[in-house]
Amino acid sequence: MSASKKTAAADDPKDRFIKIGIIGGGQLARMLALSGHPLGINFVTLEPAADACAAAVAEHVIGDYDDRGKLEEFASKVDVVTYEFENVPAESVKYLSEKKLPVYPPPQALAVSRDRLKEKTLFRELGIPTPNFSAVGNIEDLKTAVETIGLPAVLKSRTLGYDGKGQAVIKSKNEIENAWERVGKVDCILEGFIAFTREISVIAVRSREGEIRYYPVSENTHKNGILHVAIHSPNDPLQSLAEDYGRRLLEHLDYVGVLALELFVVDGATLMANEIAPRVHNTGHWTIEGAATSQFENHIRAVAGLPLGGTTVPNSCAMVNFIGEIPPAASVLEIKGAHFHDYGKFAKSGRKLGHATICRNTRNDVIAGVDEILALSDIS
Template identity: 45%
Template sequence: MTAIPPLPPGSVIGMLGGGQLGRMTALAAARLGYRTHVLCPDLDSPCAQVTDRSTLAAYTDHAALDAFATQVDVVTYEFENIPYETVRHLAARVPVRPGPDGLAVCQDRVAEKDFANRHGIGTAPWRAVGSAEELAAAVAAIGTPAVLKTRREGYDGKGQAVIRDPKDAAAAWQQLGGRPSVLEGFVDFARELSVIAARGVDGSVVCYPAVENRHRDHILSETIAPAPDLSPERAEEAERIARTLVTALDMVGLLAVELFEARDGSLLVNELAPRPHNSGHWTQDACACDQFEQLVRAVCGLPLGSTARHSDAVMQNLIGDDVLRWPEFLAEPGARLHLYGKGAPRPGRKMGHVNRLVPGPKLHK
């Protein structure tokens, strides 16, 4: 195998998507001397505010994509719902990391669960559903309560309906617009965890420790790092799942794995994200190398950084009006405030986060 030469500092990273994840990746890239060129359809994107190059274009604008491809050295993305065709189109012209094949799996909840199961990794019981009749059959097979989710494009609980009684199935199907979906058995989990793995061009993998995630209104509210009272065996199992998946998906970049910790202690994969993840923001202030720098290192072919942490941490998301309390967070000793440069707070909108460190006596592995 011939080694792929690294892209040296000064190279240009193309970023698809202009949200806060792209912004924080661009900031990490700048710290290492890279430039970022963002392509997104949104005016005044949080990412474009911090890059010197941006293209305002639809993801389907082939002329804009072709021009973008000539101006960047590698392409990555900060959200998995970039149209697959866009990523394929670019991948024929410039390295795209993670590549289109792994992305295709992560864009489709059915492909994702099927992929995990085929690698011996558990999920909630599930059935693909393409019609109201198939949904009725799936509800009969899986039982209630169950969750109907669109196969594609859901986030923050959007595109989901809980079915508590079989007679609610038709209404749930209507509510989601009759789109191709997956029915999942409702998991009575003890808590939700996640693990972020990074994989380099040479196939090496590093993982951040499993963290606990608490949600409010289906939106991540708080991440506790590392997950309290997680046995070493279970922590290792969570990491093994992330390593297995990022390697089997042949990804270069980051893979975030959302898990349910079931009451019997087993770990079930909920969903995968081939990008930086909100539950990894704590690494910015608590780790030798945070998830954003790790992504930059991976896609540029650099050696991966250490995931060791000097502190435990709690990350609090600032959603909607929470952000108005910024003076309070600034005044709080030890609180690290991160704001995304978004305009008006709206309910459910992620505006920033606060990391609070719980210092430890030594560097933890």
């Protein structure tokens, strides 16, 4: 039941609260739940790990994503379902839909975003520029694709890639066999390597009624294939073009919730779509302290059928990911305008353990603040 259908005058406050089920229990689920609690929304997470970091702020069902018994238990506890990652099994979503549970964003967004071939094909259909690409199913296909696409190129597994995993850059023909081995001899796409000048992302949210709001774009830098720094880019000259591409996707997919579109900026004026994420996104973490309403709260509002919140960003802000190690809270909080987030996860090389946001009056001040945060650990 949507929040708007329940009466605010119910005797028991529990009757006013809706329960949102989140598939996945990582930091995105945790930040979604944290943003929804003030609205009187309760959360149930489903994921196999007992120590999932969202379990601290939600009722946690421990189970595999395709375990029918666990899905049944999860479904029985919630009014509406969302997810924090794109590799949710299609069968599980179908099962939940058969239980008459709304699933947002809609299953067609999952189907597109989990398969890079479908995703890039949709960009093309919607007139959104994207790198040249070819489907690759075996080594012979790969050799043919290299002839068509040219080098350098990037071989990417069609499914299950994240944080740059399942990818290999091919610079010369003698690297073809090795790239095929490294990516695991699975169904892939080969795409042209783009000599971009900047990487940006636009985060948009669409309500159940079809209203769309956009955040100012984020300028992103990666380290070892993992997002490292995201800086809010006010009045970006490519804002309206990025919004236009975002709108085409949201409307085509009849989308509800937050969607992130990652884009390469080429020659300063052209945008090429890299990928979409049908969920809240790491490049939007600075919206927690930086925007009128965070991406997390706006996703929850959309999923719960509530009015969307403002997306303006009054100051300048940026986010730094803590990957593999995390500095003490006190050292971050001593920095002017800094906010600290620790996801409560065990440290492991390459793992996102937390992030810091920095909000200051000007972009130059924010960039100086990013350097202060980077100086706290070896991650710079």
